[in-house]
Amino acid sequence: MTEHRTRVDVGIVGGGPAGLMTALLLKRRGISAAVIETRTQEQIRHTQRAGILEAPTVNMLVEADVGSRVLTDGHEHEGTVLSFDGIQRRIDFQALVGRSVWLYPQNEVFHDLATAWQREGGEIHWAVTETTVEGIDTAAPQITFTDAQGQGRSIEADLIVGTDGSRSMCRKLIPEDVRTDHFISYPFAWFGILCEAPPTAPELIYANSEIGFALISQRNESVQRMYFQCDPDTDPEEWTEEAIFDHIQQVLGVDGEVQLKRGPIIEKTVLPFRSYVCDPLSHGRLVLAGDAGHTVPPTGAKGLNLAFSDVRALVPRVAEFFTELREQTPSAVVETPEPLRQYSRTALDRVWKAQNFSYWATNLLHRQPEENPFTHKRRRGEFDAITQSVHGQAYFADSYTGWSD
Ligand SMILES: Cc1cc2nc3c(=O)[nH]c(=O)nc-3n(C[C@H](O)[C@H](O)[C@H](O)COP(=O)(O)OP(=O)(O)OC[C@H]3O[C@@H](n4cnc5c(N)ncnc54)[C@H](O)[C@@H]3O)c2cc1C
Incomplete structure (x- = not known):
């Protein structure tokens, strides 16, 4: 009552x-x-x-x-960094659209x-x-x-x-x-972690490779947020800390210039798309x-x-x-x-x-379930078309930083 x-x-x-x-x-x-x-x-x-x-x-x-x-x-x-098969290209938001x-x-x-x-x-x-x-x-x-x-x-x-x-x-x-x-659902999800480590990079890195997507993000000087692509039914407990960091490093490129700063993982979640x-x-x-x-x-x-x-x-x-x-x-x-x-x-x-x-x-940045050499190279072509052209970069920068009302 x-x-x-x-x-x-x-x-x-x-x-x-x-x-x-x-x-x-x-x-x-x-x-x-x-x-x-x-x-x-x-x-x-x-x-x-x-x-x-x-x-x-x-x-x-x-x-x-x-x-x-x-x-x-x-x-x-x-700005932010887009990475494909270990090749990193920065999108300079301020230079392209004057926004951060x-x-x-x-x-x-x-x-x-x-x-x-x-x-x-x-x-x-x-x-x-x-x-x-x-x-x-x-x-x-x-x-x-x-x-x-x-x-x-x-x-x-x-x-x-x-x-x-x-x-x-x-x-x-x-x-x-x-x-x-x-409504649509996607055939993949994000495995998200919070870890106690210094930042790996000053800006976000959206990375793709033949084994899928990863995102390097930051929280503060001592805690970081990272994600990688996984199946929607993944059990987070089945992934050890070492396996998680090794996987993300592999997406970034094992011998590349971006080397992960690792530390204790304090949270693991799976986020469906x-x-x-x-x-x-x-x-x-x-x-x-x-x-x-x-x-x-x-x-x-x-x-x-x-x-x-x-x-x-x-x-x-x-x-x-x-x-x-x-x-x-x-x-x-x-x-x-x-x-x-x-x-x-x-x-x-x-x-x-x-x-x-x-x-x-x-779709640009994630490995598809039906991925094959053609679809991967086609996505690489799309990545190049966006990141090697000032017009492609400007499309990304304008959309990511938010359109005016
Ligand atoms: C892991 C994760 C990462 C994300 N990353 C990003 C990102 O990087 N950038 C970005 O822009 N967005 C991101 N999002 C999305 C973003 O968090 C949501 O879009 C945002 O929370 C929307 O705000 P909201 O107020 O509409 O909804 P919510 O934040 O979900 O708030 C809704 C509230 O309503 C309450 N509620 C529900 N039912 C009832 C009820 N019957 N009575 C009273 N209260 C009720 C809930 O408890 C909740 O607190 C992310 C989401 C998740 C889950």
Whole structure:
């Protein structure tokens, strides 16, 4: 039974980066919001996920006034290295498109956003259970849930924002005859490690060879993130530390100029690859943003950045919706308001560009199950066409660092 009721303008399901950034930016426009989240703050704070932020994502963090740690603790990367069969070619983002990316882990982004939201007295309920959302086809949608203390609660709002990640329950509220689920899976996954070692290289290295893909990334001076291509059903425990580092070194080239800095592995995960888009991203009084509406394979480093570009597209449309709402006579049943339809169209245009880049980069850089000498040499030809031409390099740099809105 619901014991506590809250009334706000916007109820937000999911306290990840998309949900918290939405809450903060709405508050800046005088629109009240409350957030619910199934995990604890500590759990999210210690989950390793994305690490590369596009310039517009960094600008949003700065403009949302969540503190400047992204600028002081983050690392600007003015380029990246693409490697094929041990041949390394650098893509100089700044020279090509005048933009950089920043290495700043997602869990730190989350920490900054959660700290800012709570410092400003924003309502958030961590570790909730039994979430339900009702009434998205009416003018009075509501979220009900059980809070961490076991009390039943409800949040009544004019609008619900579903930012509840890739397994979104909100998404399923859009009726099947309205919703198109575009989905593909890939025949490979990433084996990710965190290890205690100094950085192997100053910039990310995306490497491919006849045995598959590897990514050399960084976290800080003493902890590094690396990935290599594996089968989706790989058991991480079957790989010893030595076997993991030997394999990644082999992808980079055993006698090449990049020699791995090794150290104790403190985390091993297998990350399956999927591309998914929900169309539309709005229905009645519900909108979706971030992974709730779409997922990409991580090769193009687009997932977190897309979540933020959704929020950039969404917040002005929500403000428009509230302006119109206050001028209207309330009615019991609602059509999807035009500003929210417009949000869906704008966000999906960018999502499909990012889907294309993520899909293309994934196929360029990964060994395919049907790989043979022809397909490998064809991919090598594609790699040369991209990395030996200023136009090819510029395509990569423009897509990777993030298009303007
Ligand atoms: C291993 C890994 C590496 C990645 N690397 C990159 C990268 O390099 N670059 C990049 O840009 N992206 C990367 N991504 C993707 C990126 O992490 C996601 O795109 C990003 O987290 C999306 O943010 P979000 O807020 O939409 O979703 P999430 O961060 O998933 O947040 C959704 C939140 O909703 C909560 N939730 C779910 N259901 C409910 C419910 N019913 N009620 C309340 N709360 C709920 C969840 O607990 C979660 O905290 C990576 C992802 C993974 C897993």
